[in-house]
Amino acid sequence: MEIGVLALQGAVSEHIDMLKRAGVESYxxxxxxxxxxxxxxxxxxxxxxxxxxxxxxxxxxxIIRKRFEEGMPIYGTCAGxxxxxxxxxxxxxxxxxxxxxxxxxxxxxxxxxxKEIDLNVKGFDKPFHAIFIRAPVGKDPGKNVEVLAEVPxxxxxxxxxxxxxxxxxxxxxxxLRVHSFFVDMVKKFLK
Amino acid sequence: xxxxxxxxxVKRGLAEMLKGGVIMDVxxxxxxxxxxxxxxxxxMALERIPADIRKEGGVARMADPKLVKxxxxxxxxxxxxxxxxxxxxxxQILEAIGIDFIDESEVLTPADEVHHINKWNFKVPxxxxxxxxxxxxxxxxxxxxxxxxxxxxxxxNIVEAVRHxxxxxxxxxxxxxxxxxxxxxxxxxxxxxxxxxxxxxELGRLPVVNFAAGGxxxxxxxxxxxxxxxxxIFVGSGxxxxxxxxxxxxxxxxxxxxxxxxxxxxxxxxDLGEEMPGIDIRDLTDKDKxxxxxx
Numbered sequence: 001m002e003i004g005v006l007a008l009q010g011a012v013s014e015h016i017d018m019l020k021r022a023g024v025e026s027y028x029x030x031x032x033x034x035x036x037x038x039x040x041x042x043x044x045x046x047x048x049x050x051x052x053x054x055x056x057x058x059x060x061x062x063i064i065r066k067r068f069e070e071g072m073p074i075y076g077t078c079a080g081x082x083x084x085x086x087x088x089x090x091x092x093x094x095x096x097x098x099x100x101x102x103x104x105x106x107x108x109x110x111x112x113x114x115k116e117i118d119l120n121v122k123g124f125d126k127p128f129h130a131i132f133i134r135a136p137v138g139k140d141p142g143k144n145v146e147v148l149a150e151v152p153x154x155x156x157x158x159x160x161x162x163x164x165x166x167x168x169x170x171x172x173x174x175x176l177r178v179h180s181f182f183v184d185m186v187k188k189f190l191k
Numbered sequence: 192x193x194x195x196x197x198x199x200x201v202k203r204g205l206a207e208m209l210k211g212g213v214i215m216d217v218x219x220x221x222x223x224x225x226x227x228x229x230x231x232x233x234x235m236a237l238e239r240i241p242a243d244i245r246k247e248g249g250v251a252r253m254a255d256p257k258l259v260k261x262x263x264x265x266x267x268x269x270x271x272x273x274x275x276x277x278x279x280x281x282x283q284i285l286e287a288i289g290i291d292f293i294d295e296s297e298v299l300t301p302a303d304e305v306h307h308i309n310k311w312n313f314k315v316p317x318x319x320x321x322x323x324x325x326x327x328x329x330x331x332x333x334x335x336x337x338x339x340x341x342x343x344x345x346x347x348n349i350v351e352a353v354r355h356x357x358x359x360x361x362x363x364x365x366x367x368x369x370x371x372x373x374x375x376x377x378x379x380x381x382x383x384x385x386x387x388x389x390x391x392x393e394l395g396r397l398p399v400v401n402f403a404a405g406g407x408x409x410x411x412x413x414x415x416x417x418x419x420x421x422x423x424i425f426v427g428s429g430x431x432x433x434x435x436x437x438x439x440x441x442x443x444x445x446x447x448x449x450x451x452x453x454x455x456x457x458x459x460x461x462d463l464g465e466e467m468p469g470i471d472i473r474d475l476t477d478k479d480k481x482x483x484x485x486x
Contacts, residue, residue, distance in 0.1 A: 008448050009211040009232060011204075030448065045208045046232065047268055053230040054448055057441070078208070091267060105267060111205055111291035112314045116195045133204045134269065134291070172204050 001186055004029035004038035008054040010046020010079060014171035015179075022179045024186075032063040040073045040186035043080025045133070045169055048105075051079055052094030061096075068098050073162045073185040081165035082136055089139075099160045100142025107137040107153045107167075119168070121149045121157060124177055130156070130168035137167055162189065197314030199336070205269065205292065205316055206337035206400040209233060209423055213413070213444050214402070216240050216427040218258075220265045226430070229440035233269040233292065235425070236262045241298050241345030242428035242467065245479070251299040253281040256288050263289065271318070276485050277303025279312070286315045292337070293317045295330075297484040298344045298427075307485070310334030320404065322355045322482055324362035325381035327397055332384050338397055340421075341482040342405015345428050347469035349406045349415065351482060356403055356419045366392050405482070408433070408467055410446030410460045417450035432467035439463050 005015045007028030019026035019042070026042075029035050041064070043051070055061055068074060076084040082105060086097035089104050108114070111134055118127040128149075137154030141147060149157035149166075156167040157178075164185060170178035195201075212232030217223040223234045238254040239247065253274050263270045269291035274281035281302075282293050295308050297320055307330065310317040316336035321327035327338045340359070342352030366388060369377060374392065378385040390398050403416035404425035413424045424447050426440075433439045442459040449455040477483055 007211070011207045011210060013210075014207065046210070047208070047212060049227060049268060050212055050230045050232050050444065053228075053441075054445065057445060058449075110263075110289045111269060111316065112197065112286065112289060114196070114201045114205065116198055116200060118193065131200055131204055133201060133208060169204060172200060172207065 001025065001040075001183075001190060002027070002038050003040040003042060003183070003186060004035060005042045005044055006030075006051070006080075009050045010044040011169070011171055012044050015042045015044050015077075018171050018176060018179045019183070022176050022183050024183055032060060035060065035063045035067060038072075039190055040075070040182065041067065042182070043074065043076040043083055044171070045078035045080065048079040048082040049093055051083060055083075056094055064096065068096070068162065071162050071189055073164065073182065073189050074098065075164040075166075075182045077166050077169055077171065078133065078135055081138070081167055084163055084165055085138070087140075099158070099163045099165055100145055101138040101155065101158060101160075101165070102140045103136050103138060104154060105136045106134050108132060108135055110134065117151070119149050119151070119156070123148070128170070128175060128177060129173055130170070131172045132156075132168050135167040138165070202316035202336035203399050206318070209269070209402075210400055211423055211448060213424045213426060213440075213447050214271065215430055215440060216425075217262065217431070220261050222431055222436070223262045223266050225437055226440060227266045227268050229437055230444035231268060231440065232423070233271055234262065234266060235271045235273065235294065235427075237273060240428045240431060241481070242347070242432050243345075244298060245345040245481075253278070253285065253299070256284060259285065259290065260288055273299050274308070275299040275302040277301060277306050277308060279308045282308055282313060282317075286313055290315060295319050295335075297341060297481045301484050307333050318402070320482070320485075321359065323358045324366070324391070325383055326486060327359060327401070328381065328383035328387045328391070331397070331399055332387060335399065337400050337402065339402040339404040339425055342403070342407075343472055343475070344405045344481050346406050346472065346475075347408040347429060347432070347467040348472055349408070349412045350472055352403050352405045352407065352416060353419065355405075355482075356416060356421060359397070359401065360420050363391055363396060367395055407443075408469065409463075410442045410456055413443050413446040414450040414456055417447060423447065428467055434464035
């Protein structure tokens with residue numbers, strides 16, 4: 001099993017390290033022919049406007065859309081969550097629309113409002129230590145969206161079919177449970 | 192639900208989110224919007240860009256908080272701003288208006304020739320310049336969440352940024368080969384805490400993100416610095432002192448992502464118009480060199 005991390009910009013190496021610790025092959029992908037080959041794709045944290053511009057400038061939208069339609073699992077953290085959504089409040093920017101969720105960008109405020117919290121996640125027996133950095137939240141989920149974690153500001157972990165999104169950064173911590181959850185989605189896709 | 196703000200993880204984490212990206216100096220709201228549209232990961236709000244500070248002389252200070260706030264309101268990406276070395280009151284003011292990152296910068300006129308800011312006192316993360324491993328680790332010991340090369344700002348000349356990146360990388364490689372006994376001597380010589388040096392040996396890199404800055408003017412410059420091991424790029428005067436800022440900004444953003452693909456670099460380097468005029472470093476006296484303003 002091979003999981004690519006979209007390496008246009010952002011915290012790429014942290015995801016690769018976590019996926020390797022979770023026992024799978026992982027490497028950066030930046031070109032259509034590389035995205036064609038992987039069994040799962042992570043869209044990392046970073047700046048969603050930067051990644052959106054590069055996706056368009058280097059014509060990566062079609063290949064990512066094709067792989068999504070084939071059922072390949074995609075996991076977006078923070079900026080990746082914004083790119084995978086179908087609605088972004090107040091911003092006219094590139095998005096894939098793979099998950100029926102409205103995004104509020106910088107929902108907690110600016111960097112001084114970035115924080116660490118212990119988060120209760122559906123299906124996890126103990127809380128997950130979650131790191132939020134200028135994070136978005138989700139609102140008004142579509143009927144096929146399964147909400148996995150919420151805070152007072154909104155939805156921070158959710159899934160719709162082969163798309164998983166988190167507003168926080170499990171790749172900056174030591175807890176493998178979120179990455180293992182995604183690896184299980186990829187395992188099921190390969191079966 | 193216990194919440195923890197301004198932690199090391201949260202501060203260094205924002206720097207990690209900027210990796211592989213370009214941070215651009217801007218002096219107006221309009222420039223900030225051009226930078227954001229071109230794909231900048233953050234903007235640095237300034238009163239004057241380094242090339243003009245160099246030309247006009249005088250004391251260079253923190254930007255007007257009104258200008259910084261206007262830029263913060265105009266873009267969705269993080270906004271950084273510079274304070275004078277050691278000027279913690281300027282930093283307190285920027286933190287109070289909600290700045291995302293502070294650059295304690297040799298580009299401005301130093302306010303304290305002995306002490307840097309105690310950056311642990313702040314919730315907002317700091318970036319600092321460094322010419323070598325000792326400077327980098329002293330700044331990290333003081334609480335910096337991100338390091339950049341000093342280079343020689345406002346010159347459009349990459350030679351000093353290359354020198355500083357190569358020195359840091361070379362010193363890291365040496366540390367990796369040192370025995371524990373040698374590490375204690377090295378820590379003494381570099382004037383850095385032994386624990387930080389041990390961390391460098393273990394990681395094989397700085398414990399924080401390390402960007403290139405000071406003299407980057409072309410997509411090829413960005414590629415060179417990324418290939419030398421930079422995590423990302425600061426462009427100061429290079430964009431808005433060129434003839435076609437939008438196109439040059441987009442090209443430098445793309446070059447930072449596809450830094451190891453010469454075919455793509457060739458394509459995006461075409462037809463960018465006039466670069467900023469450069470300065471030969473040998474024409475500068477030590478008094479003119481911003482990189483010598485702190486250690």
